[in-house]
Amino acid sequence: MKYQDTMEQADQKLQKALGFLKQFRLPASPVNYSVVYEYVSNSNAELCSELDADIKAGRTIDSFLIESLYNRHILVADTSQGALVKDINAVVNATNRHASKAQKDTSNYITMLDEGLLLLDKSDIQTSQQVIERLLNVTSSMKSAQKVLVNALKQAQKRTEQLQQRIDEVEESRKLDQLTGLFDRNVMNTTVDMWLQSDINKIAAIAINLDHFKQFNDNYGVTVGNVILSKVAQKVKSYVSASGLPIRTGGEEFLILIPETSKQAAKEVAEK
Numbered sequence: 001m002k003y004q005d006t007m008e009q010a011d012q013k014l015q016k017a018l019g020f021l022k023q024f025r026l027p028a029s030p031v032n033y034s035v036v037y038e039y040v041s042n043s044n045a046e047l048c049s050e051l052d053a054d055i056k057a058g059r060t061i062d063s064f065l066i067e068s069l070y071n072r073h074i075l076v077a078d079t080s081q082g083a084l085v086k087d088i089n090a091v092v093n094a095t096n097r098h099a100s101k102a103q104k105d106t107s108n109y110i111t112m113l114d115e116g117l118l119l120l121d122k123s124d125i126q127t128s129q130q131v132i133e134r135l136l137n138v139t140s141s142m143k144s145a146q147k148v149l150v151n152a153l154k155q156a157q158k159r160t161e162q163l164q165q166r167i168d169e170v171e172e173s174r175k176l177d178q179l180t181g182l183f184d185r186n187v188m189n190t191t192v193d194m195w196l197q198s199d200i201n202k203i204a205a206i207a208i209n210l211d212h213f214k215q216f217n218d219n220y221g222v223t224v225g226n227v228i229l230s231k232v233a234q235k236v237k238s239y240v241s242a243s244g245l246p247i248r249t250g251g252e253e254f255l256i257l258i259p260e261t262s263k264q265a266a267k268e269v270a271e272k
């Protein structure tokens with residue numbers, strides 16, 4: 001169970017969450033409420049630090065910003081990871097089942113071998129022949145069981161590789177802003193840290209802000225606003241070479257970071 005708060009604790013958080021929603025004039029929609037509930041519970045470190053940074057930077061805390069936090073820090077974790085965990089459990093359970101069956105088969109086989117070897121007797125050819133025949137039968141069933149085990153292990157290995165690929169994909173998609181497909185601010189922070197720890201000592205930053213976007217949304221509606229944002233993002237991305245980083249830093253704010261570039265080259269990208 002995700003939340004294990006008592007009635008009293010949940011009630012206290014409800015009051016805090018309502019206070020937050022009221023302060024930022026946010027409707028108490030399910031998405032807004034769950035993000036704010038996580039925030040006041042202090043239970044999701046990445047979500048909390050991002051929202052804190054947004055508040056500190058004086059960003060507009062609106063339903064768009066909250067939904068973006070929800071998609072990246074709650075939804076992805078709940079659905080994709082939930083399904084993945086279920087699949088991983090299935091592979092682990094199947095492998096365990098096969099492993100314990102193989103263990104049982106092997107120990108039965110060893111017992112039968114030991115018992116058979118004791119019965120082998122040079123002077124009693126007939127009994128010895130019967131024992132050898134039985135041992136041959138047992139060995140043949142053991143070989144079939146081993147084949148089944150090897151196949152099961154091969155399948156488990158294939159499934160594990162597929163799951164690893166899905167885990168990598170989920171990890172990758174978590175780094176991207178859902179609407180625009182650009183990187184988000186978490187990726188920006190970790191990449192800049194990485195750059196600064198390496199030999200890179202020059203980073204060009206180009207900030208892009210769409211003016212009067214609120215007015216635009218009011219005039220044409222948020223759906224058209226979303227289309228514009230994603231088109232602008234595509235353009236921004238197309239101007240950045242593989243070494244650069246196109247980021248959606250806020251609702252209608254973008255940033256391009258380019259490491260180790262000349263002023264002139266950065267200016268050309270900015271002019272585009």
Ligand SMILES: Nc1nc2c(ncn2[C@@H]2O[C@H](COP(=O)(O)OP(=O)(O)OP(=O)(O)O)[C@@H](O)[C@H]2O)c(=O)[nH]1
Nearest residue numbers: 060062064210211212213214215222225226251252
């Ligand atoms: N359609 C849409 N609108 C968004 C999204 N994220 C933020 N916004 C809106 O973008 C607007 C940004 O408003 P402001 O920060 O005042 O910026 P502005 O209206 O462009 O004002 P200036 O930058 O001063 O010209 C707000 O109305 C937000 O609701 C989004 O994902 N989609």
